Amino acid sequence: MRPLAISLALALAAAPALAQEPQVDPATVRACFDDATGTTPDCVGKAAAACQSQPGGDTTLGISACLQGEAQAWDDLLNAQYKGVRARLLEQGGTDLADQLLDAQRAWIAFRDADCSLVYAIWAEGSIRTVMASDCYLHKTAQRALELRDMGSME
Secondary structure, three states, X not given: OOHHHHHHHHHHHHOOOXXXXXXXXXXXXXXXXXXXXXXXXXXXXXXXXXXXXXXXXXXXXXXXHHHHHHHHHHXXXXXHHXXXXXXXXXXXHOHHHHHHHHHHHHHHHHHHHHHHHHHHHXXXXXXXXXXXXXXXXXXXXXXXXXXXXXXXOOO
């Protein structure tokens, strides 16, 4: 597990369980991914916002769970895009290009986790810290998924 993911998991595990945990609709995230132009579309966060209107979604824990749920859906898309780009690079450019992508992805993961851990630390004195870090993780993950999608469509 990544450092931020561990922090977020511990924060949620230490809190009382939600009576009914709100759920993110992955189809909303997929539609955002499919329709987005560029890497910072307005639709990022809409699945989490819809989730927050469900019972339990308007608490600090619920908001965090919704943000993390959408981030997970984006992470699934990111991983699929990464695999597709890597396979294409192996076919077209061989191992060197595919290894450069791997290095770039590892560096990006380290950056995302460090940056969002910083956000968590900045807000360490408040209960909003998990919400802020989860929002950071969501937006950075969505942006990278879209970057990889666009990279895969380059000719």
